[in-house]
Amino acid sequence: MARKDLAWAVTPNESAKTEAERAAVLADPGFGNHFTDHMVDICWSERGGWHRPRVQPYGPIQLDPAAAVLHYAQEIFEGLKAYRHADGSIWSFRPDANGRRLQRSAERLALPELPVEYFIESLEQLIAVDGDWVPSAPETSLYLRPFMFAKEAFLGVRAAKKVNYYVIASPAGAYFTGGVAPVSIWLSTEYNRAGKGGTGAAKTGGNYASSLLPQQEAAAHGCAQVLFLDALEGRYLEELGGMNVVLVKADGTLVTPDSDSILEGITRDSILQLAEDRGHRVEKRPVSIDEWRDGVESGEIVEAFACGTAAVVTPIGQLKSAGFTIGSEDAVAGELTMSLRQELTDIQYGRREDPHGWMRRLDA
Structure with a gap:
């Protein structure tokens, strides 16, 4: 199916953290303990391809008990960071390489390959609403976790025909709090x-x-x-x-x-x-x-x-x-x-x- 541009929908989180609550988290985020207010969700189906891209409030994902991922582990993910530079701008490191690796993982797990342009756009869309979550203290960052899994409800052993791609984000503190040590x-x-x-x-x-x-x-x-x-x-x-x-x-x-x-x-x-x-x-x-x-x-x-x-x-x-x-x-x-x-x-x-x-x- 020919690629088409994504038309994004954004739904603000009405229960988003206050500035004070966010500052408290960023003061001591740890790793993978806290999450930003929003997440990215893009659907894929065998007939419709990639569609319905959206940024929505962070929250639980509803799954049918027969969802393929729960039975046959058809799932892949990536991990990269967003960095706050001294001038306040937000950058990522080689996201194109992460996008290509996600494609290679998708091929091996019989999942659809997300175009690299969509991958990078999904990061940009999340940062557009949750950019304030990128910390500025030394050696800190916002960890980005894109992932994809088979969502179709069926118990036959075959590649799923319905898949979802998500991106969530978690502020990360310095990995070595006492200095880098062997x-x-x-x-x-x-x-x-x-x-x-x-x-x-x-x-x-x-x-x-x-x-x-x-x-x-x-x-x-x-x-x-x-x-x-x-x-x-x-x-x-x-x-x-x-x-x-x-x-x-x-x-x-x-x-x-x-x-x-x-x-x-x-x-x-x-x-x-x-x-x-x-x-x-x-x-x-x-x-x-x-x-x-x-x-x-x-x-x-x-x-x-x-x-x-x-x-x-x-x-x-x-x-x-x-x-x-x-x-x-x-x-x-x-x-x-x-x-x-x-x-x-x-x-x-x-x-x-x-x-x-x-x-x-x-x-x-």
Whole structure:
């Protein structure tokens, strides 16, 4: 069906937070604890395509008990942030890349592909009414959560013919309230996140659901996150429960695992691009756990970090497992790790030139 422009309807929330109530939330928002006054809703049907776009009051979504998502998990989502710059303007970081990744996830989950233009427009429409929710304190942001799921009521096993796309938003405080510090990671050897030919490269809820039990195991061992190995051989690094991993060699080379079951991280790719801009070599390839362990012991690998939308870059001080430990819980954050983190966040918050045109203004 030919694409047509969306005609937006906006319904103001009559129970919107007062300025004082909003200020109280923004003073200590945490992460994912509070939500803005409105949300975006766009319908899709096999016959009508994308239609009835609207911004409406934030609130419960009514679902039929037979809705396909509740039975067959046909669902995808994205995550990105809106940043308040010093002049008060509101910007997002590479939203086009998030829009394209949502399309790739949709293809894998047999969902309709939302045009990237619609994706970006949905963010702009929400910011147009909820822009006051974007905080201005250092290292804070408004986290944007677009998501799509099968809404058709039926119990047959097939792709749904009715789907809805939503965007909600949640103010986010500084991820590291006491300053960026290295974390300990638990290596899962009993569980896998995804397998070859599965949904690992899609941003779908099932991937995260399968990480929750090993994440509890990690917490029981005093670790902040869990790292998964490949499902076929159990030798090669995949990713953390919600972040990519990068190793730094003594010669300045950055190495990151690559496979068709790893989610393509936008933050990771941006960090690697900034490293290449500085003249560092970047390698995307299979990386074995033995290479990491032996590299640290020999001094060839000198830093490790995780990266993703929420924390941007998190230094890894120690990798723990049932049989061995890599690194030390007393390790300090790597110099290159912290330098790249600073450069990327400076671009996101408008403190530094944006050489790649990654930033897009949402409130223009």
